[in-house]
Amino acid sequence: MDKALEHQFVTNLEKDQNIVHKICRIYTNDQASHNDLFQEITIQLWKAYPKFRGDSKFSTWMYRVALNTAITLYRKKKRGIQTQDYDTVHFRIKAEEYNDETEQQLTLLYNAVKELNDIDKALVFLYLEDKNYREISETLGISEVNARVKMNRVKTKLRNILNP
Amino acid sequence: MDELEFLKKDWKKQDANYPKLSYAQIYNMIWKKSSSIVKWIFIISVLELLISTFLSILFTGDDYWIQLEKYNLKNITEVLFVIGYAITVFFIFKFYRNYKKISATDDATTLMKNILKTRRTVKYYIAYVLIYNGLTAIVVFSYMIYFHLNSQDQTLTKYSLDTLDWIKFIGIGLIVLTMFLGLIWLFYRLLYGILLKKLHKNYKELKKLEM
Numbered sequence: 056m057d058k059a060l061e062h063q064f065v066t067n068l069e070k071d072q073n074i075v076h077k078i079c080r081i082y083t084n085d086q087a088s089h090n091d092l093f094q095e096i097t098i099q100l101w102k103a104y105p106k107f108r109g110d111s112k113f114s115t116w117m118y119r120v121a122l123n124t125a126i127t128l129y130r131k132k133k134r135g136i137q138t139q140d141y142d143t144v145h146f147r148i149k150a151e152e153y154n155d156e157t158e159q160q161l162t163l164l165y166n167a168v169k170e171l172n173d174i175d176k177a178l179v180f181l182y183l184e185d186k187n188y189r190e191i192s193e194t195l196g197i198s199e200v201n202a203r204v205k206m207n208r209v210k211t212k213l214r215n216i217l218n219p
Numbered sequence: 220m221d222e223l224e225f226l227k228k229d230w231k232k233q234d235a236n237y238p239k240l241s242y243a244q245i246y247n248m249i250w251k252k253s254s255s256i257v258k259w260i261f262i263i264s265v266l267e268l269l270i271s272t273f274l275s276i277l278f279t280g281d282d283y284w285i286q287l288e289k290y291n292l293k294n295i296t297e298v299l300f301v302i303g304y305a306i307t308v309f310f311i312f313k314f315y316r317n318y319k320k321i322s323a324t325d326d327a328t329t330l331m332k333n334i335l336k337t338r339r340t341v342k343y344y345i346a347y348v349l350i351y352n353g354l355t356a357i358v359v360f361s362y363m364i365y366f367h368l369n370s371q372d373q374t375l376t377k378y379s380l381d382t383l384d385w386i387k388f389i390g391i392g393l394i395v396l397t398m399f400l401g402l403i404w405l406f407y408r409l410l411y412g413i414l415l416k417k418l419h420k421n422y423k424e425l426k427k428l429e430m
Contacts (some may be wrong), residue, residue, distance in 0.1 A: 061246070061249070064249070065242055065245050065246045065249070066242070068245050069240070069241070069242050069245055072237075072239070072240055072245070073234060073237050076237040076238060077237065080237075093240075093248075094248050094251055095253060095254060095255060097245060097248040097249060098248065098249065098251060098252075098253045098255075099253070099255065099323045100323075101249040102253070102323070103322065103323045103324045106322065106324050107324075116324070119323075119324060119325075119326065120323045120324055122327065123323045123325070123327055123330050124255070124323060126327055126421055127256070127327065127330055127331055127334065127417075127418055127421065128255040128256055128257060128323060129254075129255065129256075130254055130255065130256050130259070132254070160225070161225075161226070161229050164222060164225065164226050165226075168226070172420075172421075172424055173417070173420075173421050173424070174421055174424040174425055175424075177327070179223065179226075182223055182227070183223070183226065183227050183230045185227075193326060194326060194327065195326060195327045195328060195425060196325070196326030196327050196328025196329050196330075196425070197328060197425055197429055198429065201428050201429050204428055205427075205428065209223075210221070210222060210223060213222045213223070214222060217222065
């Protein structure tokens with residue numbers, strides 16, 4: 056593949072890398088796995104890049120490939136030593152304006168999301184990224200009705216995790 | 220407030236807190252080796268196709284043909300052979316076509332479906348090889364018994380067997396066959412268990428409630 060394509064791809068990904076980082080945050084529990092998944096997503100994006108026609112935005116196209124990698128293609132590496140869970144370290148940075156109670160609730164919520172299955176995580180992620188139900192259904196390959204029903208169930212699940 | 224709405228507010232605030240990789244770091248990454256399951260599935264599938272084809276050739280060496288000639292089975296076996304190879308070529312072609320269809324740019328369901336389809340092709344091929352060779356073995360074996368019983372050859376009738384011997388003979392044959400098939404089945408369960416457990420689970424989860 057030619058240099059121009061490489062340059063174009065890396066520039067685009069550098070600009071939109073947050074999308075990949077966010078997916079890694081949701082799907083992995085430690086920094087080493089985060090880096091692994093980030094790398095695999097980058098490889099898959101690059102491999103699929105020649106198929107990127109430019110008829111959609113680069114970021115929109117990224118969601119699909121990156122989520123597919125996290126859900127289906129990525130194979131977790133076996134690790135001997137468990138590195139520290141970054142939920143508690145730097146999964147999210149505390150915001151100054153929150154009071155203790157809000158802060159605690161948010162921590163609980165983030166932890167609850169971590170307990171969801173791969174598909175539910177994808178639904179939550181797309182929702183948090185402001186995707187509408189049509190986009191969610193297209194990314195996951197399910198009907199819009201199904202996407203709505205699943206999202207409602209995720210909400211119930213989260214509520215149940217928070218208030219057992 | 221809705222839990223997810225509450226979360227979304229904070230989620231957006233987090234945008235500045237993610238690591239920032241440089242151009243060079245990302246550039247280096249694109250040349251790294253992938254460790255995706257599709258790569259593993261491809262390697263394992265090609266190995267399976269090669270091994271099963273190799274085994275069918277191995278089982279049918281010179282001795283096999285000499286034996287067949289002796290029992291006047293050569294013509295029919297030749298026909299079966301041609302058909303067998305045609306089927307093998309068909310499976311390899313189908314496998315390749317399915318494999319090529321796997322694309323990370325598809326939606327999640329389609330991607331999973333295509334991976335499962337590729338695996339299924341290989342699974343069917345293995346089943347076909349086992350059934351085909353099993354049936355051939357049974358047919359040839361029966362024919363040999365028949366031939367043996369009807370033989371006027373003195374050197375052969377010397378080894379004539381009584382009913383009990385036959386039962387033992389067939390019994391042992393069945394046990395060996397069952398063990399052999401059991402081992403292959405176990406190997407498959409393991410292979411699938413390791414490689415496709417997550418995929419199967421997620422696929423089921425996606426298809427849930429889908430009409």
